[in-house]
Amino acid sequence: MLNWLRRTLFASKPDVRLTRRATRFLRGKYDSALTSDNNRRHWANADGLSANAANSPEVRRILRNRARYEVANNSYARGIVLTLANDIVGTGPRLQLLTEDAEANRQIERAFNQWAKAVGLAEKLRTLRMAQTQDGETFAILISNPRVETDVQLDLRLVEAEQVTTPDLRWNDARAIDGIVFDAAGNPIEYHVLREHPGGGHSFVKDYDRIPADAVLHLFRVDRPGQSRGIPDITPALPLFAMLRDYSLATLDAAKAAAYYAGIIYTDAPPHGETEAVEPLDPIELDRNTLLTMPGGWKMAQLHAEQPTGTYAEFKREVLNEIARCLNMPFNIAAGNSASYNYASGRLDHQTYFKSIRIDQSRIETIVLDRILAAWFDEAVLVDGLLPSGLGPIAEWPHQWFWDGHEHVDPQKEANAQATRLASHTTTLADEYARKGQDWEAQLRQRAKELQLMSELGLAVASPTSSAPTEDDADVDQDEETPVSAE
Structure with a gap:
């Protein structure tokens, strides 16, 4: 009777041992999540830091300095940065208003274009885009410049990334990232800009100005949610630039060694054999177009370039292709050479590049140009007769920006x-x-x-x-x- 009652009461209770055994056998796994002796060193630097912690001030400083060094000393790096800025900005954006008053549109467009030319807007935009590629981010402060030769004296003062910082930042301030203060919703409300550049030769720089966010333009690429500061666009390519330069120098040294009449003398005789005495590592000067006799028992061999110099061009091509990939730039634009391209492949590669340029131009319109236009409107309404009347609120004026087109092949x-x-x-x-x-x-x-x-x-x-x-x-x-x- 008791056995029957026990079976009835506990009939639905699973066997714990069987459940644990089944769980152990059904456990899934990913090969990329396994750590072995073969991949341990490769994944040693992988971490779970947040976007702002990973882009700490020290990390950004190191990446910035190394990227600037490569752009300043590597011809390919310099050409890639210049080409990207020229293709994105070109001769500068042009404003087109789309209100129903065509004459008012032309009047405002003419006034804005005159101001843009007076302050060198196109050149400053190219500098901003170059700085984003090599520094990771760039800043522009909207100021009033009495030297601007237009009725509107608005101007842009460009500031490098290391000048936007907070020397006395508290480590437990959750609403502040180095140089930027945010509100509860995550919107920047204040930027801290050093009065002197930290690399200007001053021993200690700590004085800074608190500038409202409405007067600061911050251009950088957001790669991760919650990211507040940028790193250089060419960060993944920095080791490749160094590799390319080292291989080029090694190839040059090998070619020079093969071109020079250099060699070594050696002997096949056993130790203490019958050979004349020769001082070890003693250089022998050779004259051009002469025959030379060696000491008894010794031979001479010329040095040869043993490394495969025939693959030098192919190596450079592959490395440059990998460098340009992080910028969505095709190889022929990065290298400035289309010798290996045909008409169809050239157009196909350029489609991705031009799409990336359009996306970048759209970001610049939203982050930089629209805010500049709004600030220009705020100044222009204070000038009598500069803007036509009867168009309604300035914020409701429809407009668009024109950029340089790309010529068809x-x-x-x-x-x-x-x-x-x-x-x-x-x-x-x-x-x-x-x-x-x-x-x-x-x-x-x-x-x-x-x-x-x-x-x-x-x-x-x-x-x-x-x-x-x-x-x-x-x-x-x-x-x-x-x-x-x-x-």
């Missing part, structure tokens, strides 16, 4: 494609002109003036025609698989 093909898109109503003149970084209204007005003048002068106006694909175009398509000549 084959203008004839691009013109035919453009005519097809317009004829099929899959695009607009505004979009087509925007691809070239131009204002469609300004271009049409200019074209109307040209047509009117040509009519007054009695000049014939050629009607645009879209040409069908010819045999030459077919030949070009077939030649797209042929590498482009180095010439």
Whole structure:
């Protein structure tokens, strides 16, 4: 009776030993999560630090100094940084207002473009973008400059990353990161900017100004949630730059050693054999175009470059390709050499690069240009007659920015494609002109003036025609698989 009752009461209770055994056998695992003797050293530096802890002031200082050193001394690093800034910023952005008053739009655009030219906005934007690549971040302070030769005397003062810091930062201040103070929602409310650059030769710099966040532009790439300061864009490529330079110097040394008439003397005789005495490591000067006799029992051999110098070009290509990958830049732009490219592969590689540029330009518009425009409006409304009246609140004025377009490799093909898109109503003149970084209204007005003048002068106006694909175009398509000549 008792056995029956015990079986009835505990029939649903699982066997603990069986459950534990099943759990042990069903445990899943990832190969990348296992640590062995083979991968222990590779993952030794992996950590679980937060974004701000990983980008500590000391880490950012080391990366900044090393990136600046490579950009200053490595020709490829310098060219990559310059090319990226030139392709993103170009000759500078151009403002287009989209209010219903066309005349007011042109008046405001003209005034803003004059101010942008007076303060060198395009050059400062290129400097900001170069600093982001090699320093990781850059700052610009909106100031009033009485030397600006326009009615609006707004200006930008560029500040390097190490000058934005808090010397007396408390370690337990949860709402402050080195140089930046945040509110409860995570918005920056204050920046601390040293009055003197810490690398300017002063023994100790501690005086700083507290600048409101509304007057500071902070440009950097956010790679992790919660990240407040940036690291150089070329950080993953820094060891590769050093590797490339070391291999180039080693290849040069090997080639020089092979070019010089240098060698060693050696003997096959056993120790204490019958050979003439020779002082060890004693240099022998050789004259050019002469024959030389060796001491008895000794031979001479010339030094040769034994390392595979034939793979030098291939090694450089692979390393440069890896360096440029962290910037979404194709090899031929990073190297400045398209000898191994063909027409199709060149266009395919450039698609990713141009998309990255558009994303970068969009970030600059949001973080830098829109805030500059708002600050310029705030100053412009104080100048009598500079802005037209009756347009409503400035914050409601629609606008957009134009950047330099990218030239097509084959203008004839691009013109035919453009005519097809317009004829099929899959695009607009505004979009087509925007691809070239131009204002469609300004271009049409200019074209109307040209047509009117040509009519007054009695000049014939050629009607645009879209040409069908010819045999030459077919030949070009077939030649797209042929590498482009180095010439």
